[in-house]
Amino acid sequence: MTENSGLIVTNISKSYGPTRVLSDVSIRIRPGEVVALIGHNGAGKSTLLRSLSGAEVPDQGSISVDGDDTPFGSPRDATAAGIACVYQELSLIDELTVAENLFLGDEQLSGPLLNRRLMNRRADELCAEYGIAARGTDTVRALPVAQRQLLEVARAISRNARYILLDEPTTALEQDQVEGLLAVIRRVTKERGVGILLVDHKLDEVFAIADQIVGLANGNIVLDGSITEVDRGAVIDAIVGDHDLVADGPHEEAEPLSAETLAEDEASRAERFGEPALVVSGLAGNNLDGVDLTVRAGEILGIYGLVGSGRSRFLRTVYGAEPMAEGTMSLYGVPYSPKNPGQAIAQRVTFLSEERKSDGFIPQMSSLENVTLPVLSRYTSAGLLSAKKLRAAATEALSGVRIRGNAEAPITSLSGGNQQKALFARAAIQRPRVLLLDEPTKGVDIGAKREIYGIIRDLAHNENVAVIVVSSDEEELMTVADTITVFRSGSCDGVTYAQGHATAPMLRELAWTDSDAA
DSSP: OOTTOSEEEEEEEEEETTEEEEEEEEEEEOTTOEEEEEEOTTSSHHHHHHHHTTSSOOSEEEEEETTEEOOOSSHHHHHHTTEEEEOSSOOOOTTSBHHHHHTTTSOOEETTEEOHHHHHHHHHHHHHHTTOOOOTTSBGGGSOHHHHHHHHHHHHHHTTOSEEEEESTTTTOOHHHHHHHHHHHHHHHHHHOOEEEEEOOOHHHHHHHOSEEEEEETTEEEEEEETTTOOHHHHHHHHHOOOSOOTTSOOOOOOOOOHHHHHHHHHHHHHHSOSEEEEEEEEEETTEEEEEEEEETTOEEEEEOOTTSSHHHHHHHHTTSSOEEEEEEEETTEEOOOSSHHHHHHTTEEEEOSOHHHHTOOTTSBHHHHHHGGGGGGGEETTEEOHHHHHHHHHHHHHHTTOOSOTTSBGGGSOHHHHHHHHHHHHHHTOOSEEEEESTTTTOOHHHHHHHHHHHHIIIIITOOEEEEEOSOHHHHHHHOSEEEEOBTTBBOOOOEETTTOOHHHHHHHHHHHHHHO
């Protein structure tokens, strides 16, 4: 192996406005090696991957591939240099076949026509090689998530990728599926000499497969060494610290709260807020196992956790969009087990999705129309809809969240922050008893965030709504939530930490150490 072989990143930095996301980051992925990239939420991992895949252009620094300096201006440039990225949101097209996905953009032709026989045969061979239980003619929609992950890896290898970037590939997998995927990754690196950059927060997986480990914190490299020379304590120490740069030494560990303090906080919580609104006990389901949680009327309960910890899946289960296998839920003392979102809405449980553009609103409709969709029956009499009453209700709801822009134009004409506020207006018009919020300020500016925090507080503290907020941003939770609980590996013990007692290092330590021990 030559001295300049490998995917070598040298001193790259990236800022978004005044926020510096990566600062002089250097990393090397050698052929036949797995480098694990770890870090807390917002550490800069995704930005680094986007820079290596050509989706982002660093402000400074250089990237070279096997000795060739390679300025990436687009994902196509990265692909041409032998780099492939498999993101959490898989890029496969459900409606196409396995073969069509494998050869998308690289179609095999026979004269002017597609050579489907050749594509299907090669797809069958790749599926057999990588343990994918499918044939080239099968549609991708029918494949489970684990098989899709393997298909993405197979596609990258079939296109002669020399370096593969894997972004949390095991997040949605069961344990046996995880083992199968890791086995494929090992084989690809050792037999084909492919270099792998693996973003992963599960330390057991990292220590099982990685050759090198790199830790990011606040956009800085804080850990870089051989997996055989780094222990788990050092890894957690580097990740958890509340620091800008800790390469020169360990952080001061977060002091655990005493049992007495936790008991006092719980007693204060019961006095400050109303009756238990949603009580969850022993909940298990799709990658959830042992969730205990209570939120009270008028309380904003924040949920923190790493990617794949079960935070969003829990909200969808409460909303009836995911099945509940075991456990119980009650809503204001009455058993609650919605089989679908319609049943949840009927009991005044409302959900705002993380992905507003894909499943939050209907883009062709105006803000006025989107706001009133869930409550049309309220303004219908003898089969006739009162457009006047509906318009008045929607206008009042939008006024309450201070929408800026034309409410009668398609909702997509509004800024991201105003789109999100429109969804809050839709939630408010449903008069919810429990409001479930998944990353409620994703993709909005600082000003809109501040307004959304005010809307959340008003709904909880003035309208007595029980609010659950899932967020990857520790600072956001410590700003808007009254109490915070932590999810790890699909479970939650129900312990809450009061505003003022929760700190970013403490939340990170709880999320990392317990997820690893689970």
